[in-house]
Amino acid sequence: MNPMSVQRDERTVAVENASYRWGYLLMSFGVLVSVAYRSFARGESNWDLLALVVLGGLVPNVYQGANHVLTRRWALASVVTLVAAAIVAAIVTFVGR
Numbered sequence: 001m002n003p004m005s006v007q008r009d010e011r012t013v014a015v016e017n018a019s020y021r022w023g024y025l026l027m028s029f030g031v032l033v034s035v036a037y038r039s040f041a042r043g044e045s046n047w048d049l050l051a052l053v054v055l056g057g058l059v060p061n062v063y064q065g066a067n068h069v070l071t072r073r074w075a076l077a078s079v080v081t082l083v084a085a086a087i088v089a090a091i092v093t094f095v096g097r
Contacts (some may be wrong), residue, residue, distance in 0.1 A: 028053055030053055034046075034049060035050050035053070061078055
């Protein structure tokens, strides 16, 4: 009896998920850099692109929270990051006026 080859295992899934993570990070930070450049260098308002970056980070967290895979530590880190980002955004908004 010949052993059948395994097409997908845990390592394959882990490598795929890591590649999706890198792709997501590249796309998110690329859009964020584009928003910063257009805002500071060209003086354009880019709230639509910035909303894509924020929602792109929010959707996975909401999905994981709904499926009960987030830990308290992860949730706390997300909330602290959200508050810090809001403070930085407020400072940038008021200084830019």
